[in-house]
Amino acid sequence: MSNIELLQKTILFKGCSTEEVELAAGLFQERLIKSDMSIFSEKMSAEALYIIKSGNVRIFITAGEGEQKALLVLGPGDFFGELALLQEESRLVSAQSDSAVELLILTRKDFQALMDLDPRTGARILMAIAKLLAMRIKAYSSRLRDMLLA
Numbered sequence: 001m002s003n004i005e006l007l008q009k010t011i012l013f014k015g016c017s018t019e020e021v022e023l024a025a026g027l028f029q030e031r032l033i034k035s036d037m038s039i040f041s042e043k044m045s046a047e048a049l050y051i052i053k054s055g056n057v058r059i060f061i062t063a064g065e066g067e068q069k070a071l072l073v074l075g076p077g078d079f080f081g082e083l084a085l086l087q088e089e090s091r092l093v094s095a096q097s098d099s100a101v102e103l104l105i106l107t108r109k110d111f112q113a114l115m116d117l118d119p120r121t122g123a124r125i126l127m128a129i130a131k132l133l134a135m136r137i138k139a140y141s142s143r144l145r146d147m148l149l150a
Helices: 003-009 018-025 108-117 119-149
Strands: 029-033 038-040 048-054 057-063 067-074 094-097 101-107
Touching: 003 018, 003 048, 003 101, 018 108, 018 119, 101 108, 108 119
Parallel strands: none
Antiparallel strands: 029 101, 038 094, 048 101, 057 067, 057 094
């Protein structure tokens, strides 16, 4: 699958024309990560969003004495690290490859360039991120409530 086809299938580019996706695709970098390698860890500077082209990525937090608490396992077409496009903060979670992984990476700097070149596409991406964050907050708030009340 080409990068453009992959991007067209992600919710980030839902409603975007082929021309808009092609423009954005030129801003992504490709990276191959070996199996069981850290992509980023908690408290690292957040600088990019990642889209999985192939392979699986595990998202987790570290609790207590280095114990890993798995949050998500993501596969092709999924994205993570989206907060990096919105704020210059540290990572809240860690990401590690569960297998060899091909990633498309959009840095905050390149996203800002996209916003300048094509504000409409940038706005669509921001709306998709906002919707995903709202879904995650809803899902995790019920988990947190269950943990606190248990």
